[in-house]
Structures are given as C-alpha cells and as structure tokens.
C-alpha cells in the first residue's frame with residue numbers, strides 16, 4: 001500500500017547551501033502491515049513521516065500510497081489525500097484545546113470524507129477507555145488520556161495508514177503500555193497499516209518488522225548526531 005522509491009529530501013541551511021536529510025532508494029509496506037522505524041536523533045525519521053503524510057514536499061523521487069503518486073499532487077491535493085487516507089499521532093498530541101474529547105474525535109472525521117458519525121466517535125472514545133470523559137477539554141485530561149483521545153481522532157477518519165511519531169514519548173511508563181497496545185490492537189482490528197517511529201527498543205520489540213533508518217537512508221552520516229535519548 002506504500003511504495004517509496006528514490007526519495008530525496010533536502011533542506012536549505014540557515015548558513016546557505018542545502019542539507020540532504022533523506023535519500024531512500026526503496027521502502028515498502030504492505031496493507032495492514034506494522035513496522036517500527038528506529039534510528040539516531042536527527043536522522044530524518046520525522047521528516048520521512050511528514051513526507052509520507054504529505055505535510056512536506058519531496059525534493060525528488062516517488063511516494064505511492066494506494067497507487068496514488070503523492071509527489072505529483074499540489075499542497076491542497078496532499079492535504080485532501082492525507083485527510084482521506086492517513087491518520088497521524090504526534091508526540092505532542094495536537095488536540096484542539098477549546099474542544100471536548102468527543103469534538104476532537106469528530107474533527108478527525110470532518111477532515112476525512114467530511115461525514116461525522118457521532119456513534120462511531122463515541123465508540124472510539126469507549127475503545128480508548130474514555131467514554132466517561134467525552135465532554136472534558138484536553139486540559140482537564142491527564143497526559144496519557146490526551147494521547148488516547150489523539151489516537152481515537154487519528155482512527156476516526158478510517159485511514160489506511162497510521163503514522164505514529166514516538167507516541168509514547170511524553171506519557172508515563174504505565175500509560176505508555178496502554179497507549180502502545182491501543183495503537184497496535186486498533187490497527188490490527190481495523191486492518192490499518194502502521195508505521196511507528198520510536199527510540200525505545202522495548203516498543204520496537206513489539207513489532208515483527210523493525211527498520212533502521214540508517215539502513216534505508218543513503219544520506220545517513222550527513223546529519224545524524226549521537227542519540228541523546
């Protein structure tokens with residue numbers, strides 16, 4: 001369902017010139033496959049996720065999702081494509097502070113096909129164990145609860161691919177386990193492909209397939225620094 005070939009991303013440098021962060025000859029994922037992506041800090045993991053999500057444009061190369069060539073789409077086209085096909089769980093949740101937990105989940109539906117299904121939104125909140133917190137605002141929820149709302153929101157639009165960028169980095173160890181199980185199990189149940197960036201070997205060991213960015217990225221060495229985490 002995801003096929004990347006000869007993908008290059010360069011960033012302009014503050015002092016002039018360009019830095020090649022990614023140069024990925026090939027990376028593929030099958031439908032509903034679950035992959036952990038590990039690698040050194042600054043190696044380009046988040047950049048790769050942003051490219052796949054269409055939040056960044058590639059310098060050159062190809063990203064195909066479900067046979068749609070993402071690199072040929074305009075920024076607006078990529079936004080629409082992301083809304084209909086891709087869920088994204090951020091390290092920092094990115095919930096809308098003025099909206100309740102339930103409204104945040106419903107927002108995940110309006111970004112997608114545009115149809116809000118309140119019953120599904122409630123079912124998703126129930127699945128993440130927060131049915132009784134539906135009317136709470138993010139700041140009235142614990143950090144682990146906020147991340148669970150963010151997961152429900154990411155699943156709300158029935159994506160084919162869920163991208164998760166260190167989703168357990170900011171939650172305590174006890175919540176981290178439940179957040180991780182929730183993502184892995186939900187993707188399995190809903191047949192959603194999952195690509196999760198993690199610094200934790202504990203987390204990565206939950207996955208059958210573990211990819212090291214250093215091994216798929218020919219630009220490695222140009223930008224990575226020793227992992228501080």
Ligand SMILES: Nc1ncnc2c1ncn2[C@@H]1O[C@H](COP(=O)(O)OP(=O)(O)OP(=O)(O)O)[C@@H](O)[C@H]1O
Nearest residue numbers: 011012021039040041042043044045046047048223
């Ligand atoms: N908008 C940008 N402009 C210039 N350089 C950037 C930009 N975004 C990222 N970079 C550079 O690209 C490199 C990769 O960053 P990225 O955030 O993808 O790494 P990462 O592997 O996710 O790191 P970490 O594990 O520390 O989160 C870094 O050297 C960073 O400085």
